[in-house]
Amino acid sequence: MKEILIISGKGGTGKTSVTAAFAHLAEGAVICDLDVDAPDLHLILDPVNKSTHDFISGNQAKVVPDKCDGCGKCVELCRFQALSLKDGKAVVDGFNCEGCKVCVTFCPAEAIDFPDNFCGRWYISESRLGPMVHAQLFPGEENSGRLVALLRQEARKIADNARADLIISDGPPGIGCPVISSLSGCDLAVIVTEPTQSAIHDLERVAELCAHFKVPACVLVNKADLNPSLAKDIERRAKQGGLVNVGRLPFDKIFVQAVLAGKAVTEIDSSQNAAALRKAWQKIQSILNNGKIDSKGEAER
């Protein structure tokens, strides 16, 4: 079983639309939305939910007001400024509490509980393009890396049971903890970028991350015709850095129209864009089947 991750150093490059198109072209892959902070692949795939699960991660202090005598010891001890006194009782600021348990341990009145932290929900669903695993972290919650790891584990179980040989994941933006959790152990990262200076900067950072985790990576330039010379420069730099260029997509409002219609671009388009996506997908399959990239930065055939 192979795992492909679609990522982009920055948001807004069309990563999710590309993921949906590849999920459509792959036929029968397990689909995973690892952008747990701001998931939107479900808007295109409109999955039917089969099971919902709570995501519990860590613990958080909770003062029992009736037991608190307002001595203020917990306020003094908390290194994260998560406790204060209000109307003679201790109050926890949930956004600052790091769950270190110091206040719970040293409260003389045993007035602080330490319940599990309910951070979000994750789902197993069925979409028209295949089984889907996705999640939504609650606003302000952390531990997205752990949730990503959990989703990948569930996707592998589903793929095993269904004898599916491919998992396609829509990765989180940026290069932080959830991206690292998405990337480690993947068979191939597809970096979707666009011809702007900020996208190039972010592409370089995400490519470094792939190299660090020894994940082969390829590059797909979206909206390439908005700045053809910069698009060419991206491809040149990518090749120099050992990345495979799998194609260019022209700027096309079909991307927005497809999202509004709840479809993958390749489901409704027979134009240049869909053709470029099909060609890119063939090249990606070739890389996956070969398992390596040759010295010229091309997929070996």
Ligand code: SF4
């Ligand atoms: S240490 Fe316990 S009793 Fe004292 S203020 Fe904090 S919660 Fe209340």
Ligand code: SF4
């Ligand atoms: S658990 Fe730790 S971080 Fe949270 S309120 Fe208590 S002392 Fe502060």
